[in-house]
Amino acid sequence: MELRRGGCVLLALFLSIFSSSCGRTSSDASASRSVDYLIRDRAFRELVRRRTGVVYRVPLPANLSAMEALVLRMRSGSLWRRGANLSASHIPPGTLAVPHVKRVVVVDQNWRGMSASYFGVPGYELAAPVIGVFLYDASDNASSAELDLRVTGDPVSIRFPVAAPDSSMRCARFERDGSVHLQTPASVGQCTARSTGHFTIIVPSGSSSGHAPARKEKKWRVLAMEIVGGMFALAVVVLMGMGIRRLAKKKRTMKQIVRHAEENDALGAACVGKSRMPSATMTRTQPRMEENEDAPMT
Numbered sequence: 001m002e003l004r005r006g007g008c009v010l011l012a013l014f015l016s017i018f019s020s021s022c023g024r025t026s027s028d029a030s031a032s033r034s035v036d037y038l039i040r041d042r043a044f045r046e047l048v049r050r051r052t053g054v055v056y057r058v059p060l061p062a063n064l065s066a067m068e069a070l071v072l073r074m075r076s077g078s079l080w081r082r083g084a085n086l087s088a089s090h091i092p093p094g095t096l097a098v099p100h101v102k103r104v105v106v107v108d109q110n111w112r113g114m115s116a117s118y119f120g121v122p123g124y125e126l127a128a129p130v131i132g133v134f135l136y137d138a139s140d141n142a143s144s145a146e147l148d149l150r151v152t153g154d155p156v157s158i159r160f161p162v163a164a165p166d167s168s169m170r171c172a173r174f175e176r177d178g179s180v181h182l183q184t185p186a187s188v189g190q191c192t193a194r195s196t197g198h199f200t201i202i203v204p205s206g207s208s209s210g211h212a213p214a215r216k217e218k219k220w221r222v223l224a225m226e227i228v229g230g231m232f233a234l235a236v237v238v239l240m241g242m243g244i245r246r247l248a249k250k251k252r253t254m255k256q257i258v259r260h261a262e263e264n265d266a267l268g269a270a271c272v273g274k275s276r277m278p279s280a281t282m283t284r285t286q287p288r289m290e291e292n293e294d295a296p297m298t
Contacts, residue, residue: 029178032118032198035064036109040136043071043107044144052103053078055086068110073138075103088160089133094153103138104147115200121172121180124202128160128189130174132198148195155192158199162189166203174198 043058050056050073058069070086076097084091086108097104109132111118119130133156135147149156162169170182171191182202186192191199 029174029176032174033176035118036132036134038064039067039069039107039109040134040144040146043069043105044136044138046071047073047105047138058107064114066113068112070108072106072108073103074106076101079104079106088131088158090157090159091133091149092151092154092156094151095156096150096152097135097137098148098150101137101139101147105136105138105144107132107134107136109134109198111198119174119198119200121182121202123205124170124172125205126200127166127169127203128162128201130198130200131158131160133158133193134196146196151194155194157186158191158193160189160191160201162201165189168203169201170203172200172202174200 039058039060042060046056046058052073052075055070055072058071060067060069068087072084072086074084079091079095079097081093083093083095084106086106088110089108091106109130111130111132113129115126115130119126135149137143137145137147165188169185171185173181173183173191173193173195174197175181176197183191185201189201191201193199
């Protein structure tokens with residue numbers, strides 16, 4: 001009975017773990033902002049004892065290994081004169097940080113296969129990975145506060161890898177409050193902006209062009225999560241099954257030891273209440289004459 005109950009518990013646990021590994025929940029804006037803050041902290045840590053004006057790759061934790069982040073520290077005057085050019089984003093000359101600070105840090109994010117897990121637009125699909133562009137205060141004794149941009153000339157350009165041009169493509173900019181603004185791409189695979197944030201290219205749901213890479217990355221990621229979750233659930237079930245089997249075997253061994261001891265016991269046993277106590281039959285001692293002792297006279 002206990003083994004049957006344990007098996008039911010194992011089956012329920014396996015189904016719950018497997019369903020949680022296969023199911024996917026949509027994340028809100030606060031989840032992506034938490035990742036932004038983590039990348040910011042890692043970026044500032046990477047810049048310790050590093051040169052100004054050089055682009056560095058930001059080391060990310062294992063759970064964000066699918067992403068890529070670059071960081072560049074520069075003076076505000078250099079940003080105004082030369083702009084900043086990172087992997088996917090280009091900030092043109094004539095750009096100011098708001099509010100004005102002495103030094104700024106530019107962070108370029110590429111969410112790659114994790115884009116669909118944190119961003120989405122109802123009725124549309126992602127045709128390219130999400131690119132994040134952010135500025136932070138890097139002045140002395142600064143608190144790495146987030147800054148905004150004031151573009152006086154050409155806008156900031158963000159480049160995306162797309163499979164093929166499509167007239168239905170739209171540039172999407174995700175605001176900090178979770179709202180989305182759409183606009184027509186400036187050119188094939190390129191969007192423009194006049195502020196920082198997250199950007200991507202989207203197409204209507206069901207469109208056959210432009211979003212094949214993003215869809216393949218999404219499917220492969222879901223498949224990988226299902227495989228890992230299934231293997232973990234199987235390992236848990238096997239370990240728990242071995243533990244229950246070992247416990248049941250130990251109980252059987254203890255019962256055999258007790259039964260064997262009872263069978264070989266010289267004395268009988270009697271139950272008194274809930275206790276088992278040894279007992280013996282009543283036997284009268286027969287009288288016997290001692291040696292060299294005269295019989296009594298009658």
